Amino acid sequence: MRKNNGTVIVGCPGEEHCPRMLDEAARQKRFEQNTGISCGWPEREALDYLLAREGFAVKDLALARKMSSLRLNVEQQRLEALPSRLELWYGRSLVMLATGSIALFTFAAVLSRDLPLLTVLQIALALSAFSFMAYVAQRFIVQPVRIAERVKPALERYYSEFQQQ
Numbered sequence: 001m002r003k004n005n006g007t008v009i010v011g012c013p014g015e016e017h018c019p020r021m022l023d024e025a026a027r028q029k030r031f032e033q034n035t036g037i038s039c040g041w042p043e044r045e046a047l048d049y050l051l052a053r054e055g056f057a058v059k060d061l062a063l064a065r066k067m068s069s070l071r072l073n074v075e076q077q078r079l080e081a082l083p084s085r086l087e088l089w090y091g092r093s094l095v096m097l098a099t100g101s102i103a104l105f106t107f108a109a110v111l112s113r114d115l116p117l118l119t120v121l122q123i124a125l126a127l128s129a130f131s132f133m134a135y136v137a138q139r140f141i142v143q144p145v146r147i148a149e150r151v152k153p154a155l156e157r158y159y160s161e162f163q164q165q
Contacts, residue, residue, distance in 0.1 A: 091141030098134035
């Protein structure tokens with residue numbers, strides 16, 4: 001054990017157990033193997049912080065990154081959360097439209113005792129289509145924006161800590 005500027009440095013049993021001893025390429029490779037997210041060091045460090053200290057799930061961060069709600073600002077070398085109110089409004093509108101249509105077509109299916117089979121099948125197909133639309137809108141429009149809204153204050157905390165060091 002050594003002391004360096006008031007910091008205690010403890011010996012490490014080997015490179016595979018001490019991530020700080022690995023070179024940057026090995027760290028990125030290990031991060032990609034563990035999370036499935038391939039990125040450079042500034043983004044990896046921020047995502048690592050979000051995963052370790054803020055308790056975000058890998059799946060959520062990967063989805064938000066894939067849908068561009070989390071982006072790397074190349075000039076500042078910072079990860080930014082970009083929750084778009086317009087996208088959130090659009091996604092929620094689609095979910096409400098699909099849910100309303102599901103209710104309408106369900107009501108039509110209940111009253112379809114005397115309708116021909118083809119019409120009943122069309123109603124069932126419409127129900128399936130609107131159910132799928134509601135799922136897609138929720139999963140790929142609303143959820144990434146909501147994740148970005150939660151990530152934004154955590155990233156601000158991370159970069160304020162990072163600047164103090």
